[in-house]
Amino acid sequence: MYVMGIDTATLVCSVAVVSEEKTLAEYTQQVKKTHSERLLPLIDTILRDTGLKPQDLSGVAVAGGPGSFTGLRIGMVTAKALGQALALPLCSISTLAALAAQHPLFPGLICPILDARREQVYNAIFTAGTQVERLVADRSLSVTELLQELQQRPEPVLFVGDAVPVYRQIISRALVSRACFMPPESAICRASSVARLGLAQFSAGQVQSWRDLHPAYLRRSEAEIKYQQTQIEGGDSC
Amino acid sequence: MTQKLILAIETSCDETAAAVVADGKIILSNIIASQVPVHQKFGGVVPEIASRHHLEMINEVVEEALLEANCTFADLAAIAVTHGPGLVGALLVGVNTAKTLAYALDKPLLAVNHVLSHIAANFLVHEVVFPAVCLVVSGGHTNLLYLTSRWQAELLGATRDDAAGEAFDKVARVLGLGYPGGPAIDKAAETGNSSAFAFPRAFTGQNNNFEFSFSGLKSAVINTLHNLKQKGENFQTADVAASFQQAVVDVLVEKTCLAAEVKQVKTVLLAGGVAANRSLRQQLEQALAAANRNLIYPPPVLCTDNAAMVAAAGWNLYVKQKFAGLDLNATPVLDNLWQVQ
Numbered sequence: 001m002y003v004m005g006i007d008t009a010t011l012v013c014s015v016a017v018v019s020e021e022k023t024l025a026e027y028t029q030q031v032k033k034t035h036s037e038r039l040l041p042l043i044d045t046i047l048r049d050t051g052l053k054p055q056d057l058s059g060v061a062v063a064g065g066p067g068s069f070t071g072l073r074i075g076m077v078t079a080k081a082l083g084q085a086l087a088l089p090l091c092s093i094s095t096l097a098a099l100a101a102q103h104p105l106f107p108g109l110i111c112p113i114l115d116a117r118r119e120q121v122y123n124a125i126f127t128a129g130t131q132v133e134r135l136v137a138d139r140s141l142s143v144t145e146l147l148q149e150l151q152q153r154p155e156p157v158l159f160v161g162d163a164v165p166v167y168r169q170i171i172s173r174a175l176v177s178r179a180c181f182m183p184p185e186s187a188i189c190r191a192s193s194v195a196r197l198g199l200a201q202f203s204a205g206q207v208q209s210w211r212d213l214h215p216a217y218l219r220r221s222e223a224e225i226k227y228q229q230t231q232i233e234g235g236d237s238c
Numbered sequence: 239m240t241q242k243l244i245l246a247i248e249t250s251c252d253e254t255a256a257a258v259v260a261d262g263k264i265i266l267s268n269i270i271a272s273q274v275p276v277h278q279k280f281g282g283v284v285p286e287i288a289s290r291h292h293l294e295m296i297n298e299v300v301e302e303a304l305l306e307a308n309c310t311f312a313d314l315a316a317i318a319v320t321h322g323p324g325l326v327g328a329l330l331v332g333v334n335t336a337k338t339l340a341y342a343l344d345k346p347l348l349a350v351n352h353v354l355s356h357i358a359a360n361f362l363v364h365e366v367v368f369p370a371v372c373l374v375v376s377g378g379h380t381n382l383l384y385l386t387s388r389w390q391a392e393l394l395g396a397t398r399d400d401a402a403g404e405a406f407d408k409v410a411r412v413l414g415l416g417y418p419g420g421p422a423i424d425k426a427a428e429t430g431n432s433s434a435f436a437f438p439r440a441f442t443g444q445n446n447n448f449e450f451s452f453s454g455l456k457s458a459v460i461n462t463l464h465n466l467k468q469k470g471e472n473f474q475t476a477d478v479a480a481s482f483q484q485a486v487v488d489v490l491v492e493k494t495c496l497a498a499e500v501k502q503v504k505t506v507l508l509a510g511g512v513a514a515n516r517s518l519r520q521q522l523e524q525a526l527a528a529a530n531r532n533l534i535y536p537p538p539v540l541c542t543d544n545a546a547m548v549a550a551a552g553w554n555l556y557v558k559q560k561f562a563g564l565d566l567n568a569t570p571v572l573d574n575l576w577q578v579q
């Protein structure tokens with residue numbers, strides 16, 4: 001079984017092909033070109049290099065959010081079009097779960113954080129040690145709230161994701177020696193992790209089509225948030 | 239079957255559209271999922287919401303276009319897509335869908351300019367005699383072009399600020415007529431007196447000036463309303479709508495007739511969403527007929543954003559084998575496009 005993974009949820013553009021036994025190839029870029037310009041050429045390159053045709057794939061797994069709205073859409077739209085053109089099985093993997101899954105042996109909590117702007121992060125919490133298990137659903141919250149939650153617990157906490165450089169000092173101050181960090185290579189989104197989780201889902205018979213895939217933005221658009229605020233304020237004055 | 243089928247995709251603004259067109263001419267399907275109701279409560283198109291809706295709708299719209307055309311992906315000769323100008327996030331959904339489909343199906347990819355596709359809507363319904371002058375008016379554009387063939391367009395003039403359709407939307411909003419503004423003002427103006435208010439007509443009465451400006455007109459309408467309200471004077475919304483619309487139409491008619499005269503063409507094309515405006519059609523038709531010139535325009539469904547026109551414009555690229563690469567990006571502003579195709 002060959003599964004392609006796609007992750008464009010952050011500034012990292014990553015594509016991989018994995019089988020049950022190994023990662024055949026993985027290309028991960030953080031350069032100044034847009035996902036729209038990079039993603040499909042990378043997919044073409046990886047298929048050429050692995051000697052596979054698009055129709056040889058058993059399925060495509062995509063990081064379905066949370067993440068940058070535009071980034072998510074490019075990955076999701078590409079996966080959906082592959083699924084529609086070739087009738088390929090698809091699945092959407094939590095960007096945060098794919099980050100956590102890269103560190104199954106960490107003896108403590110894994111805490112992926114993605115920059116959600118407005119002083120918030122997208123986050124979930126996982127336990128690891130032997131296998132990665134989810135404790136908290138994907139959400140958007142402030143770093144202060146997250147740190148208060150983590151201060152209630154005794155375990156060491158591993159932080160990964162693109163918000164780490166932004167909040168590293170605040171985290172270290174709050175959790176002191178319990179805060180653990182990885183070198184940059186091990187803290188970014190990687191499509192092999194998305195593909196591996198996808199392969200597990202496909203093997204378990206959890207197959208979706210392009211009709212079933214929707215990005216998990218976790219947040220409405222600014223316009224909708226503002227509109228609702230004016231509705232509530234308007235309601236008060238009545 | 240020797241017909242060449244093009245699947246076209248359009249997501250530049252607030253319509254998710256896909257169409258299948260044979261030989262650049264015969265419309266086999268033309269599916270449009272409009273988001274107008276979604277944006278209505280915001281009084282205009284919200285880019286992030288538009289992008290999200292495009293993503294939810296695009297594959298279904300493509301599937302429907304194929305079903306209605308009674309064909310499959312394998313029957314297609316090429317895939318065409320609008321790559322700009324337009325809202326970047328919205329364009330990205332169409333561009334990435336189209337290029338991935340083209341890649342997976344091993345079909346050529348055609349990157350179509352949105353303005354040229356509005357013009358090409360005319361080629362679907364008329365045998366156009368060249369050379370011709372074309373006025374493109376929509377929410378995003380106001381352009382006068384000189385066409386020497388299906389492939390070649392020279393820009394004569396464009397708007398310096400707001401597009402005509404944009405002015406319609408903004409004036410409709412201050413008049414409380416709702417969104418989209420074009421049809422709302424067209425309707426409201428029916429019962430109004432078009433000479434009730436004297437609104438400005440920018441750059442008129444000048445030879446060889448094909449530029450437009452509508453922001454001054456828009457401000458004049460807003461100021462007039464403000465003054466009337468402050469003085470507590472009564473006024474008819476219909477009169478304001480009719481006077482505003484007449485000011486726009488006067489400018490568009492004068493400039494278009496001037497261009498037709500200077501370029502000595504027999505045929506004038508009207509294109510874009512505002513081409514559906516009845517006053518503009520009637521008055522331009524009359525003015526041109528007086529000089530023995532012929533006005534042609536598409537039916538309303540092909541005036542507003544749709545994918546059949548994208549296929550018609552894509553046909554030009556297909557015939558010339560000008561194919562786009564896998565790195566095709568969305569281009570929100572396309573400047574230097576007029577001599578390209």
Ligand SMILES: [Zn+2]
Pocket residue numbers: 352356376378510511542543
């Ligand atoms: Zn348009």
